[in-house]
Amino acid sequence: MTNLEANPSAPAEPDGGLASLRGDCARMVPHWAAPAHSEARPVSPSRIHGVSVPARSARLLDAMSDYGD
Template sequence: MTNLEFHNTGPLDPDGDMAALRGDCARMVPHWAAPDKSVSRPVSPSLIHGVRVPAASARLLDAMSDYGD
């Protein structure tokens, strides 16, 4: 049996409310940098190639139930 140890790395309140979550997010804002907005250009169809999936992965996906089953 594995003994998992968890160390508190900050103020974490699992029963916190939305105000506490918003406060946590506001304190993290200075640590995040938003990338400059870039305009995506269309890709030429000649550059688009098929996706290759290994047979084992295809079988695994085929055996999974579809969403909503």
């Protein structure tokens, strides 16, 4: 999993598939900043905002039994 370049071509699967999901994640990486050291603390749902997920990625995750059931 070293090649994280986004593929701009149209996906072969209608919902994008795993390769498309990986590309979406690769494009979101620059927006995620991780501190050098962080403690695991609960976060209030009211503080979580501004997250957008492409519809095809949301449908792909919804179709996975680990996430959607």
